[in-house]
Amino acid sequence: MRLVPRQTIPAAAVVFVASLMRVVLHGQAAAPAKPMIVDNVFKNVTALKGLSVDDFMSTMGFITAATGSDCISCHVNAGSDKVDWAFDTPRKIAARRMILMVGTINRDNFGGRQVVTCWTCHRGRDRPVVTMALDYVYGEPILEYDDILGPSPGEPSVDQVLDKYLQAIGGAQKVASITSFVATGKSVAYRGFGGGGVVEVSAQAPDKRSVYMKFPEYPDRGDSIRTFNGQTGWIATPLAVVRKYTLDGSERDGARLDAQLSFPAQIKQVLTGLRVGPSTTINDQDVRVLQGNGPNGTFATMYFDQTSGLLVRMVRLGRSPIGRIPTQVDYSDYRDVNGVKFPFKWAFTWLDGKDSFAFDNVRLNVPIDAARFGEPLLQK
Numbered sequence: 001m002r003l004v005p006r007q008t009i010p011a012a013a014v015v016f017v018a019s020l021m022r023v024v025l026h027g028q029a030a031a032p033a034k035p036m037i038v039d040n041v042f043k044n045v046t047a048l049k050g051l052s053v054d055d056f057m058s059t060m061g062f063i064t065a066a067t068g069s070d071c072i073s074c075h076v077n078a079g080s081d082k083v084d085w086a087f088d089t090p091r092k093i094a095a096r097r098m099i100l101m102v103g104t105i106n107r108d109n110f111g112g113r114q115v116v117t118c119w120t121c122h123r124g125r126d127r128p129v130v131t132m133a134l135d136y137v138y139g140e141p142i143l144e145y146d147d148i149l150g151p152s153p154g155e156p157s158v159d160q161v162l163d164k165y166l167q168a169i170g171g172a173q174k175v176a177s178i179t180s181f182v183a184t185g186k187s188v189a190y191r192g193f194g195g196g197g198v199v200e201v202s203a204q205a206p207d208k209r210s211v212y213m214k215f216p217e218y219p220d221r222g223d224s225i226r227t228f229n230g231q232t233g234w235i236a237t238p239l240a241v242v243r244k245y246t247l248d249g250s251e252r253d254g255a256r257l258d259a260q261l262s263f264p265a266q267i268k269q270v271l272t273g274l275r276v277g278p279s280t281t282i283n284d285q286d287v288r289v290l291q292g293n294g295p296n297g298t299f300a301t302m303y304f305d306q307t308s309g310l311l312v313r314m315v316r317l318g319r320s321p322i323g324r325i326p327t328q329v330d331y332s333d334y335r336d337v338n339g340v341k342f343p344f345k346w347a348f349t350w351l352d353g354k355d356s357f358a359f360d361n362v363r364l365n366v367p368i369d370a371a372r373f374g375e376p377l378l379q380k
Helices: 011-020 053-067 090-110 118-122 158-168 172-176 250-260 264-270
Strands: 180-189 196-204 208-214 224-228 233-236 244-247 272-282 285-293 299-305 311-318 325-337 340-350 353-364
Touching (some): 053 244, 158 172, 158 264, 158 285, 158 299, 172 264, 180 340, 196 353, 208 250, 224 250, 233 250, 244 250, 250 311, 285 311
Antiparallel strands (some): 180 196, 180 353, 196 208, 208 224, 233 244, 272 285, 285 299, 299 311, 311 325, 325 340, 340 353
8 A cells, every 4th residue: 555745745735536436336326316415326334324425525635635535545555546435444443433533523522513634633734743843843833723713903893894805896886887797717726737727616596506618638538517596506527437416415515505605795704703803914915804604504715815805715614524614716817898807717616626716708797598507407
């Protein structure tokens, strides 16, 4: 069994293998109407029974990120057509023990709250560090804020932060008039995997959004698609054995948040318990930090440039049995579109990959076929 050093292949680089890992089917099946539960789709799942497929895959991403590993670290021949996902390797057995251990620690010591996770000890290593390095002890401290922020004295109010943002992108009245948009351009996956792709992001208020990615340089690869129609979401990943599945857990709640927050005028209605946390910096920019609660234990943290008021980052956190699942979107290159400033560059990052979007055309308040947000149709 070969371990891949984190500095050689970081967790985000497992996007290709992670896409292949939506697997271990009992048999080929069409997209089901009922929620896809791992017990009915995957073989030899013991420690994570009862999860939806989307939550299961997010949990796998959490484990690879926390341990700095790759799928091949636990699964024989991962990344090839000879993979045996169900086989119990020593590391896979150890991972099960660790999942149960973390659950026991949180249950017996913290009332079931997720205070301890894989990341608490591993921090991107296959084995946790035991002894502190003195250079680290006496070096410049790395500031890491808590996931959930409390109110911070001396910061502007929620209304002041949001009002400045809305004014910066065109004014509250103009922003509230946006009911849809379609943005098209180029996409590049992490480390250029798949070559240069093309992307179309469509959104319709209050809660519909889709992301379609095509890869002209690799036509046999098929399209990568994420959709949410206001109630149900889907993911279609062409290179996967489970080529398409519904979103039934935390990923569905995240897809809803993504769709709703595509329209800035809705922030106060979408997020509850809004609070302003301590200011920080992102890429040497001073930013204000605003956080609010979403559905079913999800929440979102938004970072606004202190000078311009523009949104530069949004991080949403979903739930899993072993820790919160972060998804991050960085925004830049704001340009005027019919009197509204729209970010023409997005960097979409999650535990299993990173996509960079550079739009060259954005249209506001255009009609969008409802099918665009529905269940994706897979290519034969």
